[in-house]
Amino acid sequence: MPEAAVFQGLSWNPLTDLQQLFTYPFMVNALEAGTIVAVMAGVTGWFMVLRRQTFAGHTLSVIAFPGAAAASLAGLPLAVGYFGFCGLGALALAGIAGSRRSLSAESAAIGSLQALALALGFLFVGLYHGVLNGLDSLLFGTFLGITTEQVVVLLAVAAAAVALVAIAARPLFFASVDPDVARAGGVPVSALGFGFLLVLGLSVAETSQITGALLVFALLVTPAATAHQLTARPALGIALSVALALAVTWLGLALAYFSIYPVGFYVTSLAFGLYVLVRLGRALGRRRRATARLALEAA
């Protein structure tokens, strides 16, 4: 049948639908890119949530927006803008964290940086004279038109970042949980904090290319926060965080393929839904245990 290579919509036959997902090279690229990004976001997100640096992570994602807008203005590949701006942003955040101000002064400084980034983004979009019809996808993500070269770059950066985190995993965990004792034990706490922000910047730059700058959190925070809710074991938590990020990415991409709504919406909603379910489940479990205890005491 000549129609075999044509988009058919959802057939409700799981096997046919799955086959259809892998028919087009653009979709294969999107699935590969999504997989790479989900693994990286799952790993770095777990540490970011542990270190309570979600605000810094959010700021980096806002910084990704002017990065991408500047790159399209200059006629450069978007990835250059994402990596360049997020790298610089990470340096700025490390500078703010390194100046040892109080926590409130630090979050105020990070917030100011965030506002500046958003303003710059709008400036660049304005300078583009409105022809930048990709504004939606810069902010909210797209899975169309990911090239094989892009996938290779994503893979190289993600592999390097995940390898770095793996090598530093235990000292980074120690420095995140118990910085004073870690420092006394010879762990380079400040250097690790600086290095982690750079890796976080890379992660945000990668994730932005799939989810858009505003929805980076769907992959970076929500699966990690859900994993932290589910287990206090570090190795299991990281594995869960990656598994959840992969699940919402794959499912989100598949749903976006078969429908008219954007991928960022699906990935975000799925991740959020999972998080709410886990929170509710834990709250119910606590209540049931409390009731059981009361019943036991009454008996």
Next chain:
Amino acid sequence: MSAVATSLTPAADAPKGAAVTFERAAVRLGGRTIWSDVSLTVAEADFVAVLGPNGAGKSTLIKAILGLLPLAAGTASVLGRPPSDAKGRIGYLPQRHGFDTGTRIRGVDLVQLGLDGARWGIPLPGGPGRKRDAARVAEVIELVGATAYAHRPIGKLSGGEQQRLLIAQALVRRPKLLLLDEPLDSLDLPNQAAVAALVRRICEEERVAVLLVAHDINPIIGYLDRVLYLAGGGAIEGPPEQVITSETLSRLYGAPIEVLHASDGRLVVVGQPEAPFVHGDRHA
């Protein structure tokens, strides 16, 4: 006072096996001398309390022993070497305000970090080193009596339970010196006594020298070998019954100080520049 000596030369006459030796040491912070002319010897398996009013430099002394602060004068030797070489060979429990209830880390992972938290690379699961590490972690948790709750998130534990696990973390690498900065600070009285008794037992069983910074001597006085009393920019070291006296403390403060013996055996220090630490409902 000789200002030429540096902290990098170990005290020449350090007794063999001494955990800590300070010889006429001084520390300056931001141009201000915190204390000077401090001499101190902590022998192997000694339990020494560091006492004194707020701002006397108790935590500063701990940091100097850890090699995190250089001496401005005098000499220091920690475990037979300069303090800056002692990193990783000392068990250290910093002053802190507990983990908040949302902290999702198990006690056993925290203790494990004391063992391998400074190691780079990924541990091979199931290797012989892993098993040995896990056995050591379980052993030290048993030693502090925390086995029952070591697998629960630390934020959900009481202050006393958290403190036991943190002591286990400090002990897990079998250090010969343990520095505990106000470990009794946020505990209720029964827990203060229990942790003090635990520290005494560890001292004897594991042959560890302990320096414990405390605000109040009463809960620990029965377990101590010696005290170091910091005040007025100087220090006096000796057995508690010789140091905590009106005469000695008046000399140290350069002001009249009175040590009262309450009928229940408590010591009350009166007349310090800061408010005296009298606790109304103390049990003997």
